[in-house]
Amino acid sequence: MSPRTMLAVAGLAIAVVVSLMAGGHWSSPLQVWHALWSPSPTDVDDLLIRTIRMTRTLVALTVGAGLGVAGGIMQTLTRNPLASPGLLGVNAGALLVVVCLATLGSGLPGWLASGGAFAGAALAALAVWAIAMRPAAPSGPLRLILAGAALSALFHAFSQALLVIDQQGLDAMLFWLAGSVAARPLTQVWPLMLVTLAVLLACWPCLRQWNVLAAGEAVALGAGISVWRLQLISVVCVVLLAGAAVAMAGNIVFIGLIVPHLARRLAGSDHRHWLPLAALLGAALLLVADVMSRTLVPPREVPIGVMTALLGAPVFMALVRRQGGRHG
Known part of the structure; x- marks a missing residue:
């Protein structure tokens, strides 16, 4: 393990501890240690740390790591440094x-919303792939970008039209529009974490091939x-990682865009080095953002x-x- 990777691991560990401490009522590191290793069933701090804060920390770790790697794969696939899973x-x-599910009833169960979000992400990516990619066809990545941008605009237009018609649906969609790792029961999100x-x-065997594809x-x-x-394997990985992230935390922006750049600057251009680092940096960055959102x-x-x-x-x-500046 390189010194920079070790530093990233140490930073992630610190971010995890701070995430378990942070909130309207700050806990001490000693309270965090007590809650993790010798909890009391009647202690309020122990219950707060082990239930609410632990769950949102795990969700932030998983979503950040998934988006960081998904963004890196997307940038390799399209050879576009400004590409993201979106x-x-x-x-x-x-x-x-x-939004379609929310308009069907007054209440939208969390498991149904998460499952629907994951299915919608997969179907959208499948449509983009079917339109853009063909075996042995040139300029596949460029068509992928254009098809993705066009269909994203179309999906957003339909979503906005439904939300304008159904104001109650708009209130229910605030979580998905703004993004959040709070109030996500572990029993609901653990399949997406897995x-x-x-x-x-599963990305590990593809790292050498992605090095060649980047050329x-x-x-x-x-x-x-x-x-x-x-390319098909890459798209499937991006869909599963980004789809699970959206299903768990809603619309989280910029993690998949900037984290791969930070990882490459720290670890070089070898996917075997910078893509695992992107997972660590994505998790740490989203944890820091979550702590800031609470405080x-x-x-x-x-x-x-x-x-x-x-x-x-x-x-x-x-x-x-x-x-x-490079192309000027």
């Missing part, structure tokens, strides 16, 4: 399905790699999607300026 339409597709963990582990499709074909098959304007909470936008927008503008 280009496949997963966010827009998930939102459209959840999906994310399984996909992160271009012609190079990958010359190396004997089935480019279309690798910025107490006792209220700022939506975590707003915090990631506030943290990510300056970095995004710096990336755009850097790219412009």
